[in-house]
Amino acid sequence: MLxxxxxxxxxxxxxxxxxxxxxxxxxxxxxxxxxxxxIFPMTASEFTFQTLLIPILIxxxxxxxxxxxxxxxxxxxLGTGAFMGVGAYACYKMVTLFPWMNxxxxxxLSGVFSAGIGVAFGIPSLRIKGFYLAIATLAAxxxxxxxxxxxxxxxxxxxxxxxxxxxxxxFGVFVSGxxxxxxxxxxxxxxxxxxxxxxxxxxxxxxxxxxxxATRDMDIAAELIGIxxxxxxxxxxxxxxxxxxxxxxxxxxxxxGAAEPNVFDIPLSFQVLFIAIxxxxxxxxxxxxxxxxxxxxxxxxxxxxxxxVFEISTGSALLLAALIAAATFLFGVAxxxxxxxxxxxxxxxxxxxxxxxxxxxxxxxxxxxxINVMIVGALIIxxxxxxxxxxxxxxxxxxxxxxxxPFPH
Amino acid sequence: MEFLADVFxxxxxxxxxxxxxxxxxxxxxxxxxxxxxxIALGFVLIFRSSRIFNFAQGIMVVFAALTLVGLFAxxxxxxxxxxxxxxxxxxxxxxxxxxxxxxxxxxxxIILFMATIGITLFLIGFGETIFGGENKVMITEELGIPTxxxxxEPFGGLLILQHLDITVVIVATLLVLALxxxxxxxxxxxxxxxxxxxxxxxxxxxxxxxxxxxxxxFIAGIIALVTGIAWGARAGxxxxxxxxxxxxxxxxxxxxxxxxxxxxxxxxxxxxxxxLFEIYWGQxxxxxxxxxxxxxxLALIVLLFRPQGxxxxxxxxxx
Numbered sequence: 160m161l162x163x164x165x166x167x168x169x170x171x172x173x174x175x176x177x178x179x180x181x182x183x184x185x186x187x188x189x190x191x192x193x194x195x196x197x198i199f200p201m202t203a204s205e206f207t208f209q210t211l212l213i214p215i216l217i218x219x220x221x222x223x224x225x226x227x228x229x230x231x232x233x234x235x236x237l238g239t240g241a242f243m244g245v246g247a248y249a250c251y252k253m254v255t256l257f258p259w260m261n262x263x264x265x266x267x268l269s270g271v272f273s274a275g276i277g278v279a280f281g282i283p284s285l286r287i288k289g290f291y292l293a294i295a296t297l298a299a300x301x302x303x304x305x306x307x308x309x310x311x312x313x314x315x316x317x318x319x320x321x322x323x324x325x326x327x328x329x330f331g332v333f334v335s336g337x338x339x340x341x342x343x344x345x346x347x348x349x350x351x352x353x354x355x356x357x358x359x360x361x362x363x364x365x366x367x368x369x370x371x372x373a374t375r376d377m378d379i380a381a382e383l384i385g386i387x388x389x390x391x392x393x394x395x396x397x398x399x400x401x402x403x404x405x406x407x408x409x410x411x412x413x414x415x416g417a418a419e420p421n422v423f424d425i426p427l428s429f430q431v432l433f434i435a436i437x438x439x440x441x442x443x444x445x446x447x448x449x450x451x452x453x454x455x456x457x458x459x460x461x462x463x464x465x466x467x468v469f470e471i472s473t474g475s476a477l478l479l480a481a482l483i484a485a486a487t488f489l490f491g492v493a494x495x496x497x498x499x500x501x502x503x504x505x506x507x508x509x510x511x512x513x514x515x516x517x518x519x520x521x522x523x524x525x526x527x528x529x530i531n532v533m534i535v536g537a538l539i540i541x542x543x544x545x546x547x548x549x550x551x552x553x554x555x556x557x558x559x560x561x562x563x564x565p566f567p568h
Numbered sequence: 569m570e571f572l573a574d575v576f577x578x579x580x581x582x583x584x585x586x587x588x589x590x591x592x593x594x595x596x597x598x599x600x601x602x603x604x605x606x607i608a609l610g611f612v613l614i615f616r617s618s619r620i621f622n623f624a625q626g627i628m629v630v631f632a633a634l635t636l637v638g639l640f641a642x643x644x645x646x647x648x649x650x651x652x653x654x655x656x657x658x659x660x661x662x663x664x665x666x667x668x669x670x671x672x673x674x675x676x677x678i679i680l681f682m683a684t685i686g687i688t689l690f691l692i693g694f695g696e697t698i699f700g701g702e703n704k705v706m707i708t709e710e711l712g713i714p715t716x717x718x719x720x721e722p723f724g725g726l727l728i729l730q731h732l733d734i735t736v737v738i739v740a741t742l743l744v745l746a747l748x749x750x751x752x753x754x755x756x757x758x759x760x761x762x763x764x765x766x767x768x769x770x771x772x773x774x775x776x777x778x779x780x781x782x783x784x785x786f787i788a789g790i791i792a793l794v795t796g797i798a799w800g801a802r803a804g805x806x807x808x809x810x811x812x813x814x815x816x817x818x819x820x821x822x823x824x825x826x827x828x829x830x831x832x833x834x835x836x837x838x839x840x841x842x843x844l845f846e847i848y849w850g851q852x853x854x855x856x857x858x859x860x861x862x863x864x865x866l867a868l869i870v871l872l873f874r875p876q877g878x879x880x881x882x883x884x885x886x887x
Contacts, residue, residue, distance in 0.1 A: 235678060283868060286875045290621050290677070290825060294817045295871060298864035301814075309855045425814070429685060436682050526697060533693025539686035544671045547679045 162561035178360070181562075195349060200342050208341035209414075210458050216345075216352045217409045219450035222434035223359055223443060224402030229432075230440035231363055232395030233375025234284050238296040239431045241303035242400050243407025244423030245273035248313050250408035251322045255315055262327045262334050266351060266412060270404035276303070277400025284392050288378075300425055307420035321419040324412050335412045344413040351409060355402055360443050362398065371395050372441075403431075437542050439549025448550035456538070457531050579848035591727050593847050594840060599733045600815075601839020602740040606795055607816040608823065608831035609747060610788035615825050616764030617784045618669070620680045624687040626813020628789060631691050632657055633706065633796030633805045634699045640707050650711070650793070657789030658782075665781045673777075692807060706800035713801060736798040743794055744832060747787070751828070760784060764826065818867035824877030834878065838863045 162183050169175045179185040203212060225239050250269035253260060280299040287295050307313060314322050326336035333339040334347055362368055370391045373381035382388050411418045430453065438449025546553050583590045607625055614622040635656050639649035668683050714731035751757035762770040763780055771777060799809055819838050823830025842862045850858030871877065 229678075283872055287871050288875070290681075291821055291871060291875065291877070293621075293681075294821045294864070295868045297814070297817060298861060298868045301861035301864055305857065305861050308857075433682070433685070436678070440678070529693050529696035531693070533690050533697060536686045536689030536691070536693060539689065540668055540683055543675075543679055543683050543686065544668075547672070547675050 162558060162564070164562055178364075192353075195353075200345060203345075205341055208345055211455060213341070213345055213348055213414050215447075215450045215454045216348045217406055217414055218431065218434055218454050219446045220352050220355060220409065221403055221406035221431045222438060222446040222449060223356065224399045224404075224406060225431050226435045226438075226440060226442070226446055227359060227363065227371070227402065228395050228399035229435060230442065231368060231375060232371040232392060232399075233378075234281070234392060234395060235289070235293040236296040236399075237293050237425070237428050237432065238280065238299040238303070239403055240423045240425060240427035241300045242273045242277055242403045243410055243427065243431075244303060244307055244418075244420070245276050245400075246270055246404025246407030247411040247418060247423070248307060248322065249273065249404065250412060251324075252313065254325065254327060258325075262329055262412070263347060263351070266347075266405060266408045269408040270401035273404025273407065274397045274401040277396045277403075278393050281393055281396030281400075284396070285389055297425075300428060304420050304424055307423065319419075321417050322411065323417045324415075327412075337416065348409055348413050351405060355405060356443065359398075359402065363443065367391075367394060367398075375441075433539060437539065437549055439551030442549065442551035444554070445549050445551030448554065452538075452542075452550065453535070457535065574853060575849070578852075582848060588727050593843050595727070595729065595733070597840035597843035598836065599736055599839070600843070601836040602737055603795055603798055603812070603835075604815050604819050604839050605832045605835025606740050606743065606791055607813060608819040608835050609744065609828065610791040611816055611820055612823075612826065612828055612831045613760065613784045614788055615820075617760050617780055618680075618763075619677060620669070620684065621677065621825075622788065623681065623684040623813075624664075624691065625788060625792065625816065626810040627688045627691045627695075628657070628660075628792035629796045629799065629813060630805070630807055630809045631660075631695050632789065632793040633800040633809065634695050634704070636793065636797065637704045637707060637800075637805055638699045646707055646711050649707075653793055654790065657793060658786050661782050661785035661789055664785055665778060669781055670778070688810075692810075696807070702806075704800075704805040706797060706805050711797065713797075732798075732801055739794065740798070743791070748828070756780075756783060815863060818863035821867035821877055822870055824879040827877070827879035830877055830879030838866065841866060 162181075164181050164183075167180075167182055169180065174180070179188070199207075199212060221239060221243060224242075225236060228234050228236050246269045249272035250265050253265045253269060254262065257265075276299075280296065283295050284292050308320065311317075311320075314320060317323070324336050326338045327334055332343060334343050363371070370381070370386045371394075373384070373386055374388060374391045374395075378388055381391070407423070411422075415422070434446060434449035434453045436449070437452060438445030438447070542550070607629070610625050610628075611622055614620055614625075632653055636649050636653045639652050640646055644652065664687060668687060669680075672680055672683055713735050716731050718729045718731065718734075720727040720729065749757075751761055759770070759775045760780055760783065762773075763775060763777070795812070796805070796809070799812055803809070815838070816835075819831060819834040821834075822838060823832075823834030842859050845862050846856070846859050850856055850862070
């Protein structure tokens with residue numbers, strides 16, 4: 160009912176090609192943007208900024224970069240972490256060499272360096288395909304991380320070998336470093352992410368995006384209809400690495416505050432890949448959904464387990480458990496019996512856990528960490544089984560059902 | 569000029585001047601090469617029979633070693649623990665096939681690949697929950713593996729051969745030969761190869777996909793146990809062992825994803841070349857620790873000239 164499209168006529172090609180041909184989509188996005196730009200910053204606590212809002216945005220951005228390469232252009236990459244590192248180190252060198260530089264400009268420029276390196280490592284993709292290419296990108300991953308460690312010029316000959324974010328000012332306000340307020344950092348991240356998302360949406364809808372998709376679906380056929388494969392693949396590597404590099408700069412400058420080379424090691428690459436795949440390859444919105452799940456879930460699990468530093472009332476723990484149960488149930492209903500059974504099982508486990516919390520039952524924090532890893536692994540398999548095309552596809556199905564509701568077809 | 573000499577002359581002069589040291593380096597390269605080849609074989613078997621790029625091979629190594637040590641710590645005799653670990657690996661293979669692979673049959677390769685990463689994460693968490701995250705010592709002596717060393721003196725120099733390494737080389741070679749015999753001369757083995765050659769044709773002559781998948785995952789589990797024991801005896805049992813699985817990836821690239829010969833030759837090549845590079849070029853010129861990336865870069869360069877690897881099937885693309 161809320162999503163009824165009846166009466167929305169398109170009378171021109173421009174209207175048909177609009178970013179949101181359905182009015183409700185635009186309304187929904189406006190609501191989300193209002194939440195992101197106004198309501199969250201006004202209500203969020205320091206903890207929420209640092210563990211949920213900022214990392215979710217940064218990871219979503221990194222996943223979007225990877226998604227352009229893997230989801231739109233079809234080139235599997237396992238080196239995302241290293242390219243994030245290139246962005247972070249480039250940004251660090253820029254702000255220490257040119258302290259007068261505007262931090263946002265530095266962050267946006269740092270992507271240029273990772274784009275260059277991305278293109279260099281993308282050249283083999285012209286000959287190597289599929290899993291061979293995936294392993295080839297691992298060469299970039301391991302080599303670059305080794306370079307971050309051994310090339311001391313990169314971290315200004317620090318004794319620690321880590322890069323430390325200095326206090327950076329913009330218009331008299333600290334925007335990065337230990338003295339910056341979380342809200343400022345959040346707004347900068349949000350600004351950059353919004354900007355790049357807009358850019359990516361339009362790139363993937365345009366001419367370039369169509370050549371990428373043709374390359375992905377069958378590169379020989381694409382070549383036969385006159386697409387320059389070299390141009391298509393290398394632009395995909397460039398744009399993707401640019402976005403990933405900017406995400407890396409944000410990761411260190413707006414969130415972590417300091418980084419050692421091993422931060423950019425292979426687990427980071429995989430985390431970003433998870434987000435892109437769970438969110439849905441070949442979609443923009445999926446990256447956000449995936450980031451919310453992959454970044455948000457461990458936090459929620461921790462909070463439910465009651466091991467976080469701050470006190471959480473058992474009431475809200477129970478509420479969270481119920482929410483997770485409801486959400487998984489919804490996912491289950493949207494798919495099949497198998498998914499539903501798993502969702503009910505998971506929901507019941509969470510509820511029992513919440514009840515045990517109520518009774519004063521606590522588990523050691525180390526064990527929680529291990530169980531967290533286990534649950535994330537199981538969830539990845541679970542989501543792949545119930546919806547291999549990702550959360551984005553799930554949302555698309557729900558939206559289609561809403562549009563024709565209350566009719567079944 | 570001096571730099572060029574450092575790169576192109578000095579290493580070779582060093583090699584000629586100290587042939588005993590060179591032999592030591594080659595020997596150590598050979599030992600790790602054989603282990604890489606073994607892990608790569610596990611990959612190749614699974615890849616051939618199911619087109620799954622099995623990222624979980626590394627964690628299976630850790631998991632097998634942890635189970636073995638854990639069982640022994642419970643007071644189970646060493647040989648029985650090995651048997652029980654094999655049972656655990658079999659159960660693992662059945663569970664993976666039933667819970668993960670069967671619902672995902674026919675999905676794109678990348679989805680199955682992601683599922684194996686999911687398995688990896690799950691096993692990491694599961695292993696840590698059960699066995700704890702700390703380092704453990706492999707029960708080398710209890711398993712009857714010799715631990716001393718033999719000192720040879722070729723060219724008036726010194727060459728130390730650890731008995732452990734000799735055992736590893738012998739056992740690994742035997743295992744590879746047994747595997748080749750199994751694949752070539754038994755019905756099950758032929759079925760695995762048939763499935764690798766042509767999925768649909770194999771299914772139509774009555775080869776059961778499920779059985780074969782359980783079988784190849786179980787073989788991968790056996791390989792994981794052997795590698796786990798060998799590597800655990802040298803470096804201790806911890807989750808850091810997982811990284812040796814990454815080493816199998818360039819081996820696969822070099823040898824070709826489908827080729828069993830390729831896995832063996834590639835493994836030996838990478839094991840030896842990366843040791844040589846690290847000792848003669850990496851440490852003096854690049855600050856060391858080049859072993860993390862050398863194999864990948866080498867494989868990348870080879871792939872630029874032969875995109876299907878040295879022994880891989882020629883990639884024929886049609887529209």
